Amino acid sequence: MSDSKSNDKSSKKKKNGKEKEPDITFYHPDLLEVPEDGSPPYLKGYKCKKCGQLDFPKLSPCPNCWGEEFEMVPLSRKGTVYSVTDIMVPAPGMKPPYVIAYVDLPENLRILAQLEGEVGSFKCNEEVELTVGPIRLNDDGLPIMSYKFKKAS
Numbered sequence: 001m002s003d004s005k006s007n008d009k010s011s012k013k014k015k016n017g018k019e020k021e022p023d024i025t026f027y028h029p030d031l032l033e034v035p036e037d038g039s040p041p042y043l044k045g046y047k048c049k050k051c052g053q054l055d056f057p058k059l060s061p062c063p064n065c066w067g068e069e070f071e072m073v074p075l076s077r078k079g080t081v082y083s084v085t086d087i088m089v090p091a092p093g094m095k096p097p098y099v100i101a102y103v104d105l106p107e108n109l110r111i112l113a114q115l116e117g118e119v120g121s122f123k124c125n126e127e128v129e130l131t132v133g134p135i136r137l138n139d140d141g142l143p144i145m146s147y148k149f150k151k152a153s
């Protein structure tokens with residue numbers, strides 16, 4: 001990759017319209033609730049009011065019945081690791097190594113998330129719980145916070 005002029009920061013800054021939003025790609029307040037009263041964070045599932053299908057993240061319309069009305073349902077904070085991968089390759093704003101996993105929740109949902117903890121220390125079927133932490137750095141080197149899972153206590 002060459003560092004051409006069109007790639008540098010100054011040209012990135014002129015935002016014409018809404019097309020460029022790379023920094024918030026992984027940060028979804030509509031997916032994660034961190035209660036202000038200090039109670040534990042939870043992920044937001046969306047249940048179709050017509051057929052009852054539960055999805056995370058929200059899919060609209062409902063892929064099952066085309067329904068467009070949903071009810072927010074707090075999801076379980078604990079799940080089990082379905083598969084786990086240690087990432088050794090850097091990506092923009094992400095310093096390897098870090099851990100990515102699919103986590104199965106009791107609601108029959110499979111969630112892709114980063115795991116917080118040592119590389120190589122997670123196993124399939126291991127119990128993990130939701131936490132909030134930095135998932136990557138934005139262009140200014142500041143952490144972007146979002147949901148992660150860690151070993152269940």
Ligand SMILES: [Zn+2]
Nearest residue numbers: 048051062065
């Ligand atoms: Zn539905």
